[in-house]
Amino acid sequence: MLSKIIVNKIAVHFKINLICFGLILFVFPVFAQQQILSLEDCYRLAQSNYPLIKKQNLIDASRDYTIANVSKLYLPQLNISGQASHQSETFSFPDALSSAPGMVFPEISKDQYKIQGEVSQLIFDGGQLRSQKEMAVANADLQKQQLAIDLYSLKSRINQIYFSILLMDGQLKQNDLRKEDLQLAVDKMVAAVENGVAFRSNVDELRAELSAVESASIEFKGNMDAYLQMLSVFIGKTISDASQLAKPVELASSNEIKRPELNLFTIREKLYDIQEKRLQSDYLPKFSAFFQGAYGRPTLNIIADKADFWYIGGLRLNWAFGSLYTLANNKKLLNLDRQSLEADKETFLFNTSLELTQQNAQVEKYRKLILEDEKAIKFRASVKESAKAQLDNGVITVRDFIAQLNAENLARQTQILHRIQLLQATYNLKYTSGN
Numbered sequence: 001m002l003s004k005i006i007v008n009k010i011a012v013h014f015k016i017n018l019i020c021f022g023l024i025l026f027v028f029p030v031f032a033q034q035q036i037l038s039l040e041d042c043y044r045l046a047q048s049n050y051p052l053i054k055k056q057n058l059i060d061a062s063r064d065y066t067i068a069n070v071s072k073l074y075l076p077q078l079n080i081s082g083q084a085s086h087q088s089e090t091f092s093f094p095d096a097l098s099s100a101p102g103m104v105f106p107e108i109s110k111d112q113y114k115i116q117g118e119v120s121q122l123i124f125d126g127g128q129l130r131s132q133k134e135m136a137v138a139n140a141d142l143q144k145q146q147l148a149i150d151l152y153s154l155k156s157r158i159n160q161i162y163f164s165i166l167l168m169d170g171q172l173k174q175n176d177l178r179k180e181d182l183q184l185a186v187d188k189m190v191a192a193v194e195n196g197v198a199f200r201s202n203v204d205e206l207r208a209e210l211s212a213v214e215s216a217s218i219e220f221k222g223n224m225d226a227y228l229q230m231l232s233v234f235i236g237k238t239i240s241d242a243s244q245l246a247k248p249v250e251l252a253s254s255n256e257i258k259r260p261e262l263n264l265f266t267i268r269e270k271l272y273d274i275q276e277k278r279l280q281s282d283y284l285p286k287f288s289a290f291f292q293g294a295y296g297r298p299t300l301n302i303i304a305d306k307a308d309f310w311y312i313g314g315l316r317l318n319w320a321f322g323s324l325y326t327l328a329n330n331k332k333l334l335n336l337d338r339q340s341l342e343a344d345k346e347t348f349l350f351n352t353s354l355e356l357t358q359q360n361a362q363v364e365k366y367r368k369l370i371l372e373d374e375k376a377i378k379f380r381a382s383v384k385e386s387a388k389a390q391l392d393n394g395v396i397t398v399r400d401f402i403a404q405l406n407a408e409n410l411a412r413q414t415q416i417l418h419r420i421q422l423l424q425a426t427y428n429l430k431y432t433s434g435n
Contacts, residue, residue: 038246039427042158042235047151049236055147063140070132076121083296084113108305114296120316126284127277134274138267145264152260154234155431161231162245163424168224169242170416175217178409181384182210185401188392202398209402251426253363255356257349259434265345272334272341279330282323288316352432359429366422373415380408 037045047053090108122129186206192198224242232239239245290313297307387404390396 035244036246037235037237037239037244039158039162039248042162042231042245043155045235045237046154046158049234050151050154052147052150056144059140059143059147063136066136067133070129070136073129074122076119078117078119080115080117082113082115084111086111108298108302112297113307114294116292116294116296118290118292120288120290123287123289123315125286126281128281131274131278131281135271135278138271138274142264142267142271145260145267148260149264152434156428158231158234159424159427159431161227161234163420163427165224165227165231165242165245166247166423167417167420168220168227170420171413172217172220172224174409174412174416175213175220177412178405179210179213179217181388181405182206182213182402185388185391185398185405186210189398197394205398205402248423248427250423251430253360253426253429254433254435255353255360256435257352257356257433259348259352259432261348262345262434265341265348268341269338272338276331276334279323279327279334283321283327285317285319288318290314290316355432356429359425359432363422363425363429366418366425369418370415370422373411373418376411377408377415380404380411384408 087110090110186203189198189203189206193200193203228239228242292312293309294311295307295309298305299308299310300312384404384407387396387401391398391401
């Protein structure tokens with residue numbers, strides 16, 4: 001009975017451990033996969049984490065408030081005014097009319113007062129309020145597009161940091177391979193010293209070179225940690241190791257320009273169109289309905305010379321022609337602004353095309369250099385292996401071996417640099433073109 005209980009407990013524990021192991025196998029790859037960030041992920045995180053992104057909601061809110069304020073001008077407008085006055089002279093009926101015997105004319109009081117309210121309703125404004133709304137929307141679009149340009153410029157900074165991390169990581173790994181070669185040579189030389197076929201100075205020279213390699217590793221690691229911290233601040237996510245970053249693939253070249261600055265030029269052109277429409281609305285007539293109600297003395301019937309209520313209602317026309325004097329010149333100014341904008345756009349496209357030409361040349365240069373690096377590495381590796389055998393046989397000195405080892409390491413480090421530079425050049429090309 002006891003043995004059966006023990007067997008059952010063991011079975012239960014085995015099932016629990018099997019389930020836990022299965023969960024680990026399932027969850028860990030998913031978790032590890034979530035930790036890998038691509039360059040595009042860093043772009044997205046950097047833009048969402050950058051403090052400037054907060055202006056997005058502020059621009060939208062400002063636009064909505066402006067449009068709401070303009071819309072309220074369509075509502076009935078209420079105006080209340082009051083006045084109390086004393087005047088030195090008033091209209092005199094006896095003086096103005098021929099006096100008849102026995103007729104008594106009223107006198108108008110020199111003390112006058114009134115409180116008045118007016119309600120007016122806009123009927124036709126020539127399109128001014130519509131233009132104000134369009135202007136508010138266009139200005140908001142302009143600010144948002146400028147914000148998009150500022151956020152887009154983050155990509156260039158992320159590129160610099162991201163590829164610097166990959167470069168430091170690649171150079172660090174190559175330095176570790178160099179360290180392994182040196183450590184192997186040190187171990188062999190120590191054995192040779194113990195067997196009396198080599199000098200202690202040979203070991204010391206190799207160990208001195210090994211120390212220099214360790215110093216290089218410290219420098220590479222320090223630089224990489226600094227770049228990792230910078231990237232972490234930009235994206236708002238802690239990155240502690242280069243293995244958490246995916247190595248980008250080389251991109252195909254493209255000279256088609258799709259930069260956000262082009263949208264900015266389009267929005268500015270739209271603003272000039274709205275301003276031109278607004279010039280036309282300035283000289284159109286405006287119609288409104290109004291109603292005035294008041295209490296005071298005198299009323300509309302000034303002869304009564306008493307305090308009472310009165311009102312006036314009707315339609316009001318306002319047609320100002322002063323804007324016609326400057327209409328032609330204002331249109332010419334807008335045309336000059338359009339020409340200036342077109343010149344700015346052409347300049348931007350010219351400079352961008354020139355930069356793309358230069359970057360395409362750099363991409364081709366790095367591709368050719370990498371091919372030459374492959375040849376150099378092949379020859380340097382062969383010479384190093386030969387030098388290693390010669391050192392084992394005592395044909396060459398330790399210094400000669402270190403020179404060949406360093407030559408091969410330099411060739412490999414140069415290739416690592418050129419490969420990262422090629423990747424960065426293709427992504428800089430993508431940034432410049434906006435594709």
